[in-house]
Amino acid sequence: MIEVGHVLVHEDVIKNDFVCNLTKCKGICCVEGDAGAPLEPKETDILRKIYPKVKPYMTAAGIKAIEEQGTHVVDVDGDLTTTCVDGNKECAYVTWENGITKCAIEKAYELGEVDWKKPISCHLYPIRTTHYPEFEVLHYDRWHICHDACTFGKDLGVPVYKFLKDPLIRQYGDQWYKELELAVEAL
Numbered sequence: 001m002i003e004v005g006h007v008l009v010h011e012d013v014i015k016n017d018f019v020c021n022l023t024k025c026k027g028i029c030c031v032e033g034d035a036g037a038p039l040e041p042k043e044t045d046i047l048r049k050i051y052p053k054v055k056p057y058m059t060a061a062g063i064k065a066i067e068e069q070g071t072h073v074v075d076v077d078g079d080l081t082t083t084c085v086d087g088n089k090e091c092a093y094v095t096w097e098n099g100i101t102k103c104a105i106e107k108a109y110e111l112g113e114v115d116w117k118k119p120i121s122c123h124l125y126p127i128r129t130t131h132y133p134e135f136e137v138l139h140y141d142r143w144h145i146c147h148d149a150c151t152f153g154k155d156l157g158v159p160v161y162k163f164l165k166d167p168l169i170r171q172y173g174d175q176w177y178k179e180l181e182l183a184v185e186a187l
Helices: 011-015 041-057 058-071 104-110 120-125 144-156 165-172 172-187
Strands: 001-006 007-009 072-074 079-081 092-095 100-103 127-131 136-140
Touching: 001 172, 007 011, 007 172, 011 136, 011 172, 041 058, 041 072, 041 079, 041 104, 058 136, 092 104, 100 104, 120 165
Parallel strands: 007 136
Antiparallel strands: 001 007, 072 079, 092 100, 127 136
């Protein structure tokens, strides 16, 4: 692991390649799984606040799920997550463009309706964060549905941490990312 500030970065984040290949996977990560996207506690307030502005970009099924369950839920493990359609199907915030999933929150962001791009766990994927009282650990989440992203990343020579530069800076800051790059170069 590499330590950068209060964050431990697993070597898999540095050594593995990854670039989303939406033409292959169609964004299935927003549809598959056994729960919604993990949320930080502060993000639940953001979701409540922006929902009226995001709602016009959502599907009817997503709106119904939010109206019935709320803008977020607590999953069976007791974790905060985005609401899902039919309990554990697609994320309620998913929409479709040309057969590929798109986040309704991100669409509202791109159109200037809201100033929050999407949950950080979505933006950081395939990195997952484990929070401890004194530090955080970033690890690479391997999921078979992302096989094409691994192949594409390898073809392009782009490691996970470089593919996720923008969300890592969003979460930890530009200086933190520069320190990560220096630590990787020193390996």
